[in-house]
Amino acid sequence: xxxxxxxxxxxxxxxxxxxxxxxxxxxxxxxxxxxxxxxxxxxxxxxxxxxxxxxxxxxxxxxxxxxxxxxxxxxxxxxxxxxxxxxxxxxxxxxxxxxxxxxxxxxxxxxxxxxxxxxxxxxxxxxxxxxxxxxxxxxxxxxxxxxxxxxxxxxxxxxxxxxxxxxxxxxxxxxxxxxxxxxxxxxxxxxxxxxxxxxxxxxxxxxxxxxxxxxxxxxxxxxxxxxxxxxxxxxxxxxxxxxxxxxxxxxxxxxxxxxxxxxxxxxxxxxxxxxxxxxxxxxxxxxxxxxxxxxxxxxxxxxxxxxxxxxxxxxxxxxxxxxxxxxxxxxxxxxxxxxxxxxxxxxxxxxxxxxxxxxxxxxxxxxxxxxxxxxxxxxxxxxxxxxxxxxxxxxxxxxxxxxxxxxxxxxxxxxxxxxxxxxxxxxxxxxxxxxxxxxxxxxxxxxxxxxxxxxxxxxxxxxxxxxxxxxxxxxxxxxxxxxxxxxxxxxxxxxxxxxxxxxxxxxxxxxxxxxxxxxxxxxxxxxxxxxxxxxxxxxxxxxxxxxxxxxxxxxxxxxxxxxxxxxxxx
Numbered sequence: 001x002x003x004x005x006x007x008x009x010x011x012x013x014x015x016x017x018x019x020x021x022x023x024x025x026x027x028x029x030x031x032x033x034x035x036x037x038x039x040x041x042x043x044x045x046x047x048x049x050x051x052x053x054x055x056x057x058x059x060x061x062x063x064x065x066x067x068x069x070x071x072x073x074x075x076x077x078x079x080x081x082x083x084x085x086x087x088x089x090x091x092x093x094x095x096x097x098x099x100x101x102x103x104x105x106x107x108x109x110x111x112x113x114x115x116x117x118x119x120x121x122x123x124x125x126x127x128x129x130x131x132x133x134x135x136x137x138x139x140x141x142x143x144x145x146x147x148x149x150x151x152x153x154x155x156x157x158x159x160x161x162x163x164x165x166x167x168x169x170x171x172x173x174x175x176x177x178x179x180x181x182x183x184x185x186x187x188x189x190x191x192x193x194x195x196x197x198x199x200x201x202x203x204x205x206x207x208x209x210x211x212x213x214x215x216x217x218x219x220x221x222x223x224x225x226x227x228x229x230x231x232x233x234x235x236x237x238x239x240x241x242x243x244x245x246x247x248x249x250x251x252x253x254x255x256x257x258x259x260x261x262x263x264x265x266x267x268x269x270x271x272x273x274x275x276x277x278x279x280x281x282x283x284x285x286x287x288x289x290x291x292x293x294x295x296x297x298x299x300x301x302x303x304x305x306x307x308x309x310x311x312x313x314x315x316x317x318x319x320x321x322x323x324x325x326x327x328x329x330x331x332x333x334x335x336x337x338x339x340x341x342x343x344x345x346x347x348x349x350x351x352x353x354x355x356x357x358x359x360x361x362x363x364x365x366x367x368x369x370x371x372x373x374x375x376x377x378x379x380x381x382x383x384x385x386x387x388x389x390x391x392x393x394x395x396x397x398x399x400x401x402x403x404x405x406x407x408x409x410x411x412x413x414x415x416x417x418x419x420x421x422x423x424x425x426x427x428x429x430x431x432x433x434x435x436x437x438x439x440x441x442x443x444x445x446x447x448x449x450x451x452x453x454x455x456x457x458x459x460x461x462x463x464x465x466x467x468x469x470x471x472x473x474x475x476x477x478x479x480x481x482x483x484x485x486x487x488x489x490x491x492x493x494x495x496x497x498x499x500x501x502x503x504x505x506x507x508x509x510x511x512x513x514x515x516x517x518x519x520x521x522x523x524x525x526x527x528x529x530x531x532x533x534x535x536x537x538x539x540x541x542x543x544x545x546x547x548x549x550x551x552x553x554x555x556x557x558x559x560x561x562x563x564x565x566x567x568x569x570x
Contacts (some may be wrong), residue, residue: 001125001428023045025175032553033245043194045510051377054485057063060527068150068511085168096434100426102434105484111543124266126291130253130256130419132327132328132329132330133252133253133256133260133328135305136146136247136248136251136305136306136328137251137260137263138263139302139304139305139349139408139503140203140244140247140248140298140301140302140305141244141263141264141266141267141303142267142294142297142298142301143203143206143240143243143244143267143294143298144240144241144244144263144264144265144266144267144268144271145267145268145270145271145294146210146233146237146271146291146294146298146337147237147267147268147271147273147296148235148242148267148268148269148270148272148273148274149180149232149271149272149274149275149290149291149294150233150271150274150291151180151236151268151272151275152271152273152275152276152279152411153275153276153287153288154172154175154176154179155275155276155277155279155407156254156275156276156279156280156404156407157279157284157285157287158172159336161175161226161284161303162284162286164284165220165221165222165223165226167223171223174227175223175226175227175230175485176230177518177521178227178230178231178234178494179230179231179233179237179520180234180514180517180518180521181231181234181518182231182232182233182234182235182236182237182238183234183235183236183237183238183241183514183517184238184511184514184515184518185235185238185240186206186209186234186235186236186237186238186239186240186241187238187241187510187511187514188238188507188508188511189239190202190238190241190242190243190506190507190510191242191502191503191504191505191506191507191508192203192238192503193239193243194242194243194246194311194503195311195502195503198305198308198311199243199246199247199250199307199311199475200247200302200305200308201310202239202243203239203240203243203244203247203298204299204302205239206235206236206237206239206240207295207298207299208236209232209233209235209236210232210236210237210240210291211292211295211299212229212232212234212297213228213229213230213232213233213234213236213437214229214233214288214289214291214292214295215229216228216229216232217230217233217285217288217291218285218288218289218292219231219285220481225258229288231497233291237412238264238510238514239369241490241510241513241514242506242507242510244264245264245490245491245493245494246262246308246494246502247263247308248260248261248263248264248309248494248504249491249494249495249562249564250309250311250494251308251309251312251328253329253558254559254561255426256426257327257426257491257495258422258425258426258430258557258558259422259423259425259426259493261425261487261490261491261494261495262338262418262421262422262425262487262488262491263422264470264475264487264491265418265421265426265482265490266415266418266419266422266487266488269411269414269415269418269471269482269486270415271294272292272411272414273407273408273411273412273414273415275287275498276404276407276411277408277411278290278410278464280404280408306323306324306327306328307320307324307329308324308326309321309324309339309342310342310499310562311348312324313339313342313346314499317333318343321339322339323343325338325339325342332342338561341546341561341563342563343500344563345498345562345566346499358503359501360558363366363569363570364498364566364570365498365501365505365569368496368497368498368569369497369508370508370553371496371554371555372490372492372493372496372497372506372551373506373508373513374513374549374553375434375485375488375489375493375546375550375554376379376489376490376509376510376512376513377491377512377513377516378438378485378489378542378546378549379485379486379513379542380513380517380520381516381520381539381542382438382445382481382484382485382539382542382546383441383442383445383477383535383536383539383542383543384481384523385517385520385521385524386520386528386536386539387445387448387474387477387478387537388410390404390528390532391407391410391474392406392407394406394448394467394470394471394474396467396469398424407415410478413475413479413482414481414482414486416480416482417478417480417482417483418482418483418486418487420482420483421433421482421483421484421486421487421488422487424483425487425491425558426558426559428439429556429558430488430491430492430554430556431550431551431554431555431556431558433483433484433488434485434488434546434547434550435484435490435547435550435551436480436483436484437480437481437483437485438480438484438485438543438544438545438546438547439480439544439547440476440477440480440483440569441477441480441481441485441543442540442541442543442544442547443473443476443540444473444474444476444477444480445467445477445536445537445539445540445543446536446537447470447472447473448470448473448474448477448536449532449533449534449536449537449539449540450469450533450536451466451467451469451470451473452470452532452536453470453516453531454466455467455470456533460524485546492554492557493506493509493510494506494564495557495565496557496565496569496570498564498566555568557570
């Protein structure tokens with residue numbers, strides 16, 4: 001039977017393999033004596049070196065006998081000791097040797113033509129890190145799935161709700177808009193919740209109103225209960241919309257942060273697709289009951305994922321931070337460099353730090369805030385709601401008479417293109433995808449506006465041709481929106497804020513985003529009553545301006561740690 005030896009240090013559990021069983025016979029590893037000596041030394045010296053600034057002599061001996069036993073010393077002490085002992089080259093460059101494990105955040109410096117070029121190395125520990133980070137992302141992605149399900153719920157259920165509860169069209173419009181009102185309330189407190197309770201704690205809080213909101217909608221017998229349920233669901237969605245992108249950014253490895261962050265918007269599009277799909281076959285109360293499922297799964301899943309290590313470090317819980325990061329990066333990964341960077345970045349931040357509005361005049365705060373808020377505003381004022389509102393009429397003019405077909409096809413296209421964006425974002429970068437996205441959207445809006453102009457100035461014989469002229473740029477618009485401006489603003493918002501203002505600034509940015517959604521929803525009917533062609537022309541101009549803003553003002557965050565991104569704005 002195989003024998004395992006465990007030893008505990010700084011609330012972390014490490015495993016030393018002592019005896020390997022092969023073909024029913026025990027095979028003793030050649031370095032077993034060294035491992036046993038190192039293990040014994042770590043047991044006897046653990047309490048003595050807990051609060052020392054230097055590793056004790058037995059620890060140094062155990063390290064030379066068995067390198068993995070260096071985990072008996074705290075990460076900060078081990079990092080400084082490596083540098084003093086001449087191992088900084090191996091640790092910082094990530095050079096693999098028999099004595100030192102390669103850290104996850106390995107950086108290789110190479111000189112060419114007298115210039116230093118820095119590039120990221122791929123390590124063996126990344127494979128384990130990918131699986132753990134992907135699992136954590138999949139769990140919290142149930143929140144954005146709820147977000148999308150709420151967004152798509154009102155479209156296929158309008159006829160059933162209006163008929164069963166005898167609502168007027170203005171009453172149903174109020175029902176649909178209350179989710180935005182609730183989301184504004186939720187986003188306003190999301191920063192405080194995530195700072196005070198942690199990222200997991202904030203998601204726990206968000207699940208409760210979501211759960212009872214869907215129950216209230218499913219059991220509603222009058223408009224008041226229906227409104228109350230929609231407001232509760234919207235509140236949970238507002239908290240989720242800030243907390244999930246931040247959590248994903250803080251747990252993800254540097255080389256996967258963009259792809260995993262895009263899963264946030266991918267889950268939103270999947271939620272919309274699911275709502276449209278089951279809305280074809282099921283009654284509106286049953287559809288509302290389906291909204292409870294992701295709430296329950298998210299609540300259960302939160303018990304199986306670690307808290308954000310950066311949040312733990314911010315509040316001085318250093319041992320828990322190291323434990324969480326070790327789980328996320330894999331038990332055999334060297335997290336020393338990453339922990340060191342996190343603590344250095346948090347060196348000037350305190351648990352009770354208060355941020356004032358006047359602080360946003362400083363460049364290190366104003367620049368990331370302007371970038372994040374502007375991208376979220378462009379996301380809403382680019383015409384996406386208008387395009388989706390007119391999608392059914394455009395499909396009908398092109399010869400497609402089924403509204404359900406139009407909605408499903410656009411939802412599927414959004415899911416596919418958001419998946420493409422997730423696969424490209426860490427390869428091509430945020431800026432390239434955003435510029436391609438906004439440029440394509442600008443051209444598409446111009447062509448849709450042109451088709452409306454031609455429709456009003458052409459004979460009935462050309463109506464189908466004009467409809468097809470509108471349909472093609474409509475599909476291109478949805479594809480390019482999903483490629484960049486749909487997902488990437490949330491990714492950048494979760495990356496750019498320093499830790500001392502992340503809760504406040506991120507909450508405010510999310511609130512402004514939901515306020516923009518409400519404003520465009522309330523005004524675009526007035527715009528189109530004025531001129532459909534002119535409205536799409538305005539949207540085309542906004543998209544073109546967004547492309548110029550990205551080119552001139554938005555920095556590239558691909559391939560950088562969150563701590564390195566903060567230094568870009570200083």
